[in-house]
Amino acid sequence: MQQITLTAQEAERAKDLNVAWMQKWLNVHGAYPALAVDGDGGSLTRAAIIQVFTNKHAMPILEYQLQTIAEQLGDTNTQRIKAVATVESGTYGGWFASGLPVILYERHKFWEWVQDKSKRVLSWFSNPKAGDYTMDANNNGINDSWEKLSYAACKDPLAAFQAISIGKFQVLGRWYRECGYNHPIEMLWAARNSELAHYEMLRDYILKVANLKGAFLRISSHPEDCRAFAKGYNGPAYEKYAYHTKIAKEMR
Numbered sequence: 139m140q141q142i143t144l145t146a147q148e149a150e151r152a153k154d155l156n157v158a159w160m161q162k163w164l165n166v167h168g169a170y171p172a173l174a175v176d177g178d179g180g181s182l183t184r185a186a187i188i189q190v191f192t193n194k195h196a197m198p199i200l201e202y203q204l205q206t207i208a209e210q211l212g213d214t215n216t217q218r219i220k221a222v223a224t225v226e227s228g229t230y231g232g233w234f235a236s237g238l239p240v241i242l243y244e245r246h247k248f249w250e251w252v253q254d255k256s257k258r259v260l261s262w263f264s265n266p267k268a269g270d271y272t273m274d275a276n277n278n279g280i281n282d283s284w285e286k287l288s289y290a291a292c293k294d295p296l297a298a299f300q301a302i303s304i305g306k307f308q309v310l311g312r313w314y315r316e317c318g319y320n321h322p323i324e325m326l327w328a329a330r331n332s333e334l335a336h337y338e339m340l341r342d343y344i345l346k347v348a349n350l351k352g353a354f355l356r357i358s359s360h361p362e363d364c365r366a367f368a369k370g371y372n373g374p375a376y377e378k379y380a381y382h383t384k385i386a387k388e389m390r
Contacts, residue, residue, distance in 0.1 A: 142166055144175070152177030156253075160295040163323060164190050179292025187288040188280065191330050194237035199333040207337045211344060211354055218357045219337070221388035223306065225381060226371065232306040232329070232336050234281055239305055239329040243283035243290070245270060247301035247312070252294045263290045295323065305329040305336040309343045316346040344371075359389040 142163050144155065152158035158177035165172045169186040201216070208219045230240045246268045252258055262270065263286035272282045283302065290298035299322035300311045311322035317339050319325040328335035344350045353366035361383045368381035376382060 140166060148175045154178070156295050157183070157292060160291060160323065161186075167327065183292055184285075184288035187291060188238070188284060191239065191284075191326065192237040193233075193239075193330045196233060196237075196239075196330065197332040197334070199337055203334050204337065207341050210341055212351055213355060217389065218354060219340075221357065221385050222340070222354070222367070222371075223337070224388050225384045226308075226340075227306040228308070232333055236281065238281060238284055239326065240308075241283045241287065241305075241326070242271065242303040242308060243286040244268065244301045244303065244310075245286065247310075248290050248294070248297050251297040251300055251312075253297060254294065257293045261289070262286060264293075296321070299323045299326060302326070305339060306333070307336060307340040307343070309339040313339075313343060313347050317342040357385060357389065359386050361386040364389075 142159065144152065144158055144162060148158055148162065149155060152175070154177040156177075157179045158175050161169075161173040161175045161177070161179070161183055164183070164186045165175070167190050169190055171182075173183055173186055204216050204219060208214070208216045211219065213219065228240070233239055243263070245263055245265045249258055249264050249266050252264070258264065274280065275282055276285075278285075287298055287302055290301065300314070302311045302322075303309065304311055304326055309317065311325055314320075314322040314325045317325055319328070325339070329339070344354055348370050350367055350370045353370055357364050357367055364382040364385040365376075368376040368385060372379070372381050
């Protein structure tokens with residue numbers, strides 16, 4: 139990962155150091171036109187976030203890479219990881235049709251994690267209550283989670299990128315350290331670029347966050363053997379949506 143730091147001149151003139159750092163990060167990763175690194179996030183910065191993260195040519199995972207992920211989870215073949223992937227990857231897979239990686243923005247997480255509490259202002263991207271999970275409520279052609287992220291990131295980039303569930307397996311940006319990244323924006327960048335990164339996040343979530351390795355290795359064609367993993371991964375609603383049954387079915 140490339141180390142990005144503000145120059146003394148950039149830091150001196152920045153309205154907000156964290157937003158200025160994000161603007162410089164976006165420039166390094168292809169923002170066009172290049173942004174002024176001034177820490178004043180506005181429409182150009184929001185547009186750059188959408189532009190930089192759009193990728194219609196992401197690399198699909200290869201079979202040998204999937205086998206490596208399975209072995210890192212303690213398995214000998216890819217049957218379990220493929221079963222979990224089929225059930226847990228959702229409607230869109232890893233990317234929306236626009237080329238943006240799939241995310242779900244959690245406004246209540248941003249509200250909780252914003253560092254400057256004066257920026258806790260009720261809005262469509264900041265609220266103490268979960269909800270408002272829309273796709274394109276204002277009919278402007280931009281996915282609402284991405285639009286909310288772009289607004290939130292211009293207030294507090296760290297809180298904003300932590301407050302999204304990322305990729306095929308919806309791993310929360312909050313877990314960026316556990317997934318081996320220095321900042322959650324890097325975690326999202328990895329998801330933009332390759333399907334392998336999505337599986338690596340799934341692996342790291344299983345091993346380092348949810349402690350589900352044992353439950354994963356117990357997965358079989360019997361629903362009862364899948365119950366512990368389904369509950370640990372999806373939470374108490376797993377039974378309502380029959381995740382354990384669906385995983386077992388994929389094992390047959």
